Amino acid sequence: MKIKLTKLPIYFIGALLLFASCNLPKDPNSSWQKAQKEGLKVGVVDNPPFTNTASDSFSGNEIEIINKFASSNKIEVSFLKGNESDLIEKLEKFELDMVIGGFNKKTVWSKKAGLSRPYDKEHVFLVPKGENKLLVKLEEYIHKNLENEKS
Amino acid sequence: MKNPEAFELPEHLVNKFEKAKKLEWITIAYLVSTIVLMYLVMGSSQAMKTAWLEDAMGLLPAISFLIASRIAYKKPNYKFPYGYHRAFSISYLAGAIALFAMGCFLLIDSSISLIKAEHPTIGTIVIFGHQLWLGWIMILALVWASLPSVVIGYKKLPLAKKLHNKILYTDANTQKADYTTAFAAMLGITGLAFGLWWADSAAALFISFSVLNDGYTNLKTAVLDLMDRHPVHVDTQENDDLVEGIKGKVNSWEWVKEADVRFREQGQVYFGEVFIVPHQNTDITKEVEKGLKLLQNYHWKIYQVTIMPVKSLSEK
Numbered sequence: 039m040k041i042k043l044t045k046l047p048i049y050f051i052g053a054l055l056l057f058a059s060c061n062l063p064k065d066p067n068s069s070w071q072k073a074q075k076e077g078l079k080v081g082v083v084d085n086p087p088f089t090n091t092a093s094d095s096f097s098g099n100e101i102e103i104i105n106k107f108a109s110s111n112k113i114e115v116s117f118l119k120g121n122e123s124d125l126i127e128k129l130e131k132f133e134l135d136m137v138i139g140g141f142n143k144k145t146v147w148s149k150k151a152g153l154s155r156p157y158d159k160e161h162v163f164l165v166p167k168g169e170n171k172l173l174v175k176l177e178e179y180i181h182k183n184l185e186n187e188k189s
Numbered sequence: 190m191k192n193p194e195a196f197e198l199p200e201h202l203v204n205k206f207e208k209a210k211k212l213e214w215i216t217i218a219y220l221v222s223t224i225v226l227m228y229l230v231m232g233s234s235q236a237m238k239t240a241w242l243e244d245a246m247g248l249l250p251a252i253s254f255l256i257a258s259r260i261a262y263k264k265p266n267y268k269f270p271y272g273y274h275r276a277f278s279i280s281y282l283a284g285a286i287a288l289f290a291m292g293c294f295l296l297i298d299s300s301i302s303l304i305k306a307e308h309p310t311i312g313t314i315v316i317f318g319h320q321l322w323l324g325w326i327m328i329l330a331l332v333w334a335s336l337p338s339v340v341i342g343y344k345k346l347p348l349a350k351k352l353h354n355k356i357l358y359t360d361a362n363t364q365k366a367d368y369t370t371a372f373a374a375m376l377g378i379t380g381l382a383f384g385l386w387w388a389d390s391a392a393a394l395f396i397s398f399s400v401l402n403d404g405y406t407n408l409k410t411a412v413l414d415l416m417d418r419h420p421v422h423v424d425t426q427e428n429d430d431l432v433e434g435i436k437g438k439v440n441s442w443e444w445v446k447e448a449d450v451r452f453r454e455q456g457q458v459y460f461g462e463v464f465i466v467p468h469q470n471t472d473i474t475k476e477v478e479k480g481l482k483l484l485q486n487y488h489w490k491i492y493q494v495t496i497m498p499v500k501s502l503s504e505k
Contacts, residue, residue, distance in 0.1 A: 152310030168308020
C-alpha cells in the first residue's frame with residue numbers, strides 16, 4: 039500500500055488519540071509506579087501556614103492537600119523535613135517524589151525541579167524533573183478538587 | 190553611456206510575480222500564527238523550542254523576498270547605473286547567514302541538553318474544563334505547523350522556477366520539507382510520553398542539523414552568486430544553457446567571424462558581455478545596435494548586454 043507522505047501526520051494523530059486514552063505519559067524514572075508500591079516520599083520545608091514541622095508533626099494546608107491527594111489515589115505518604123537545598127538535591131536524585139513548602143510559581147528552583155500548576159493561582163508543588171506521569175496525576179487532583187472550588 | 194530602461198517582467202510573468210508576493214504575505218501571516226501557537230504550548234520541550242525557532246527563521250525568506258521585490262525593479266539611475274537587481278542576492282545572503290548562525294546555535298543548545306540529560310517536565314493544561322497533557326497539544330500545534338506549510342511550499346515552487354528567483358525557491362523548498370522537522374518533533378514528544386526523556390533532545394538535535402544544512406546550502410549558493418559565477422538554474426544548480434544559446438545565436442550572425450560570451454546573475458536577471466571578431470568591411474556600429482536589439486528580445490532574463498568588437502578572442 040502506498041501512503042502519501044503528506045498524509046502521514048494524519049495517521050499519526052489517529053495513533054496518538056489511541057495512545058492518549060491509554061496510560062500515557064509515562065515517567066522516565068517510574069516515580070508514580072514506585073509511589074504506588076512504596077508510598078509517596080514528600081520532602082517538607084517548614085513554611086507556615088503552608089507547612090508546619092515545628093512540633094515534630096506535619097501540619098499545614100499543603101500537607102492536607104498531599105494527604106488527600108495520596109488517599110484519593112490509595113497510596114501511602116511519608117514526610118521528611120529538611121532545608122530547601124538538601125531536599126531539592128534528593129528530589130534531583132529521585133530519592134523524593136515531591137518537595138512542598140509554599141513554593142511560589144516563580145521559584146528559583148524551576149531549573150532543578152519540575153513545577154506543578156499552581157493550586158491557588160500562586161503556589162506550586164515541586165516534582166522531579168521529567169516525571170510527567172506523577173505530575174499529570176498531581177495536576178489532575180488539583181484540577182478536580184482545588185481549581186473547581188474557586189469557580 | 191545610457192542607462193538601461195527600468196526592468197519589466199514579461200507579461201506572462203507579471204501575474205506570477207504578483208501571485209508569489211501574495212503567497213509570501215500568506216506565508217508571513219501563517220507563520221506568525223504558528224509561532225504564537227508554538228510559543229504558548231512549548232513548555233520545557235527542547236524539540237518544541239527548536240522547531241519554534243526554525244519556524245521563526247522561516248519568516249526571513251518571506252520578508253526578504255517582499256522587501257527585495259520593492260527595491261529590485263527600480264529604474265537604474267546615476268547612482269546605481271546597473272539598477273537594483275542585486276537586492277535579491279543581498280537579502281538572500283543576509284537570510285542565509287542568519288539561518289546558518291541559528292543552525293549552529295540550535296545544534297550546540299540541543300547537544301548540551303542531551304549531554305546534561307535534561308528531563309523535560311511537561312505538565313497539563315485545562316482546555317474548556319478538560320485537563321489534557323500538554324504533550325498532546327504540542328503535537329496538534331506541530332500538525333498546524335506542518336501541513337499548511339507543505340501546501341504553501343508546493344504552490345510557491347513552480348512560481349520560483351518560472352521567475353528564476355532564488356529566495357522564493359529556497360523558501361518554497363524548505364517549507365515543502367517542513368513536515369520532516371515537525372514529524373521529528375512529534376516523534377520526540379511521543380517518545381517523552383513513553384518515558385524516554387532523551388527522545389526530546391534527540392529530536393531537537395535532528396531538527397538543528399536540518400536547519401544547519403539549509404543554512405549551509407543557502408549560504409553557499411548566495412556566495413557563489415555574488416562571486417558572479419556562470420548563471421545556473423534555480424532548482425538543479427546546473428549551468429543555464431541560455432548562455433550557450435546566445436553564443437550560438439551570435440555566432441550565426443552574418444557579420445560575425447567568431448564570438449564568445451560571458452554572463453552573470455544579478456537577482457532574477459543576467460548581465461553580460463559579447464565579444465565579437467567581425468568580418469572585414471562590416472559597418473560595426475550599425476550591426477552592434479542591431480545585435481543589441483536582437484539580444485534584448487532573446488529572453489526576458491537577458492537584461493543588459495554589452496557587445497564588444499575585438500580583433501581576436503583571447504585564449505581561455
